Amino acid sequence: MAGEGGRPVGVGMLVAGFIGEFHTLGLRYVPDTRVVAHADASPERREAFAARFGSRPFDSIAGLCADPDVDLVVVSLPNHLHREAVLAAAAAGKAVACTKPLGRNAAEALEMLRAVRAAGVFSSYLENVVFNLDMMRLREMIEAGAIGRVTTVRAREGHSGPHAAHFWDAELAGGGALLDMASHGTEVARYLLGKEIAVREVFAWGATLVHGARTTGEDNAVMIVRFEDGRAATCDVSWTSKGGLEGRFEVSGDAGRLVHDMGTGSIRAFIERPAGYLGEKADAETGWVFPVPDEVRVHGHDAMMADVIGAFRAGTRPGETFEDGYVVNCVLDAAYRSMRSGRWEPVEIDEEVAAG
Secondary structure (H helix, E strand, O other): OOOHHHOOOOEEEEOHHHHHHHHHHOOOOOOOOOEEEOOOOOOHHHHHHHHHHEEEEEEEEEHHHOOOOOOOOEEEEEEEHHHHHHHHHHOOOOOEEEEEEEEEOOOHHHHHHHHHHOOOOEEEOOOOOOHHHHHHHHHHHOOOOOOEEEEEHHHEEEOOOOOOOOOOOOHOOOOOHHHHHHHHHHHHHHHHHOOOOEEEEEEEEEEEEOOOOOOOOOOEEEEEEEEOOOOEEEEEHHHHHHHHEEEEEEEEEEEEEEEEOOOOOOOOEEEEEOOOOOOOOOOOOEEEEEEOOOOOOOOOOOHHHHHHHHHHHOOOOOOOOOHHHHHHHHHHHHHEEEEEEEOOEEEOOOOOHHOO
């Protein structure tokens, strides 16, 4: 039970890299919440995490899920471990939150969704971009009628390549740049156009243009997502974009346009000497750089983790659900089919999930 007996919510972190750090730091301002345990396959990382956050280290997913002090398991692991972790948490009766993409494909995501439903446990999908302050402001303006009826959403996301080896193994990860990055743009489009509007079909292109020596997956991709009311969203993603992290989102309506560029940020600097860490995927330490102030907050992790804990405590539906993660996987599955067929492909959603 959440905070049983008035105690803080006990969080168990399944971590394996920087995203686990972001999720953990996203909890730092959430009241009555404590990271009580963590698991990592690397002994060095386990020890470093324990020293930094003061939580109990485990060397396995099962060990952490068996800890009686853990109320909520946060899955911040590589794609190929999401299914194992979510199923283990559900089997142990733990609430669970899982980072994007929920599964490597829709079949995995559906299995996870069914597991948490069968176990009757709380679940939440960790999609940070819809929780950053600028994106939430965009939706407020849309809801206020500032740009009239929204017609299209465009997302451009890129960087020069992943930082961890598992991303480059397309079979292990489940895909390349499209799965990695368009998972964000897909959910942004649903968030801004309205999740009640069903996604119907997808047309996509993808190719390995630069990193053929490192991966068989696509390092560049473009997809068009068409909704049942005829409106569309485009996602343009790249693992070969130089100059740091790109994240540009544009929303057009019949009475205006909204633009959010999370890649440049509020600070621009020209420096001749390094200043330390500047931000995720920064390609240069000197010259023109774009330092990110409080990156965890700016990229939405603070608000996202507050939403997860708040919903868990209240027993309510979080802002992002496993159902949302499953739909995103269905859209991306259709995109991969379209890459192979060269045609528009339908988005195939399980009838029970589609019915709500």
